[in-house]
Amino acid sequence: MENNLKIGWNLENTYTSLPNIMFSEMDVNPVNNPKLIILNEKLAKSLGLDYTALKSKVSVEELAGNRALEGGIPIAQAYAGHQFGHFTMLGDGRALLLGEHISPSGELFDVQLKGSGRTPYSRGGDGRAGLGPMLREYIISEAMHGLGIPTTRSLAVVTTGEDIMREMVQPGAVMARIAASHLRVGTFQFAAKWGTPKDLKALADYAIERHYPILMDKENRYLLFLQEVIERQAALIAKWQLVGFIHGVMNTDNMTISGETIDYGPCAFMDTYNRKTVFSSIDIQARYAYENQPNIGAWNLARLAESLLSLIHEDQEQAVELAQKAMTAYPEKYEEYWLAGMGNKLGIFNIEHEDISLIDTLLQLMEKYGADYTNTFRLLTLGKIDESDLFGKKDFDLWHEKWQQRLDEQDVSKDFIQQLMQKSNPVVIPRNHRVEEALEAAIEREDYSILENLLQVITSPYDYSSDYIDYTNLPSDTSGPYKTFCGT
Template sequence: MAVFDGEHIRFSFSQLGSAFGNAVKPTPLDNGRLLTYNAALADELGLTTADIHSESFRAILSAEAPLAGRQPFAMKYTGHQFGQYNPELGDGRGVLLGEWRDDKGTLWDWHLKGAGKTPYSRHGDGRAVLRSTLREYLASAAMRGLNIPTTQALAMATSDTPVMRERIETAATLLRVTESHVRFGHFEYLFYSRQHDALRTLADYVIARHFPELAEAETPYAALLQEIVERTAEMIAQWQAVGFNHGVMNTDNMSILGQTFDYGPYAFLDDFNPSNICNHTDYTGRYAFNQQPAIALWNLSALGYAFTPLLESDVINDILGGYEHHLQVAYSQVMRNKLGISDAQQGDSELFNALFSLLESQRVDYTLFFHRLSHITQDALLSAKTLSQFNDLVSDADTLTAWLSEYHQRVAAHDDNTRLTCMQATNPKFVLRNYLAQQAIEAAEQGDMQPTHDLMRVLADPFRSHSGLDHLSQRPNDDEKDLTLSCSS
């Protein structure tokens, strides 16, 4: 269809030069066909149902045809994986198809994952499987529904192509869209390979494409690094507040836009466990839930080091030095929203810490606790009926009563309707628990997409009830909790 032929398409990143990657020819899927798509995102991009179901889109999604007749591009980057620098990274199973301009003039990268081998595939086959593709499709929708910055998945294709992992699986592709696929690792690659002119070109490109207002700053590169630091801190604050564990925070999985990027062995906490590890290859707990704020700073420091050809070291260190304050301010604000507290007071951190101690010691379901609390009026906070609502979550009623008493005093001067409205808009009823994602995957592998459609419906609006689907908010059974996954999950 004409919509995919030209006027909406640009290819600016691939035109930066050979230092930034390679033009590639994807490997088509066998009998590739549309499996599912995000209708709300399609609408945001200006695509109709007819566009999505067209033969042109099917061919693009199945890696049979390029976007607007232009050759796809595999991006080159490197990065630190589990703290060790790896120079051999890059788009090993994905290609940048081009940049789509929507009706508002916003440019979106279209990136096809699972499109076959590239120069950066190393020993891999360049394929993605239905299992991992569906997990990313669902996770990006979940984060978008929670108002947490994220890449998004427009559509998935399935196929008749077999892929060997631990077993024979079905090859799939995922069309990921976001304003930028530039990672911390892009800057690291150009720095460590001593391509400093190209490093400056990349920084100029990022400013011109994503932060044009920074071009007017006294020191644009310092302003760029500051922007990345602040966006990353705000993203991490939101991860921690909602109980999201990324699982593999390598620098090549960190977006310069402060978006949640590259979903692999992620998890939303079930029982509150600050030391939760969701990646079964993370033997040291480097990427445990409670390590994410520190790892983000470590990653930003690696990015700052890559900026040394552009900025003086003392400038970089000053910018990095502001990360923890910015994180704390952002996190405190989100936590106050979760508790419906409209003003900051000196004792708030003690109130938060007492709650986290309760949640950890009692292994309380993180999402359900906050959601239930967000529907209890001040007058009812200390009632026997309220305590009974937490019987299945908290075994120590005395500790809960003590904390609720402190909380009751803290919000006594608040307007109750305002408090509850804030809490109900902040504390989701639905999150993408791993057992739900696994159920959707197993059904999809048998050709049943209804569980996926049901999840997409509740995840798009996770703060309210959904008729006939409230069972998707239930806590998992013991054998469904704390699933650990691999990077290929």
């Protein structure tokens, strides 16, 4: 207990108040030789944790899953999900929820270990994780946080002293993940399919009280809950699209109720703009391609609506009608968030209907000429379009003239417009070749300096005063399409 107090952990176990079908209590699954690889100082401090104490031997044992946190009850959560459209029973097959930490501000955060060993939901897997995928999640989740996109975050990565086999043999690792919660659309699918009506109601009430407490006393809070999740997911996916982020595995078990991005397996950021971009090696049908993400968001939310029907109204027909009406708001809300964001990227304060054509034309030109997505908006922001792949193209020159005319119509200064664009267009993203460079150095040579430098850059993506020019460059090797892997 003394070590727990020194570090600052302040745990509750509210999830264990749910029906037993929703989780399995677990013992920790020790590893041979845990070693701390990386620790997130800023996140630790925001949680009220002592950064130095977190590096102690006892703490590393906890972060590796060799001992439970004082006051915590380790559990593996049960859930289901549509994986690439196919429904299946899932659950935490390689993760343990250690408990829920109460931050100094009173917020509740899940503390989960990923790669912590087998559970009843492992489906024959070893329950472990490789160092590469865990460091990838650390990098991308911190980049997303820096970009201002709601996300789970990584507190630490610890190697286990054991090798695991995936595409190749690599060091085993455990990541400590912090989340608003790990409640997913798939959690509700599980309760609706295998639980009782009482179980489903308990889960819904828990989710509402945790994430949308203002709804608890409202009439038909379950319909309002659905509407709130729709709102948050529309906003979230619009933000993904605006920075060229491709999730890669938008299964219903990877869509949170809180509106945070979760699961950074086969994800990546787009370089050359192409709406059909797919990075995931397992997404053979391109179900989760960049252009499909908004519609997949709607599809996943429809699965949530189906799971909630019995709570929305006792009459099935009325429940369906109410849920369908709620779902019609999604495309409108998504379009609203996306258009506002694109307007900001182009320095347009109040989007008008005519601006849609201006936006669409730019994207078409970027795709036609193979322009880099992030760099195009960065160069527009800096007024350095002569450095772009679009420079000198007649159709782009015509577009640029129309864009300048549109900006001149606004009753604001040029400095004000540029400030808006700088806040909306990142200088840097975690370029795929940079991520791979950092991972290779870490795994092959135990050199973490490249990773540390990359993190320093991508956690300040809107800093136009810094000299990050090397991190804006595209890879010199374009021998083939970039592929990412799930890690399981």
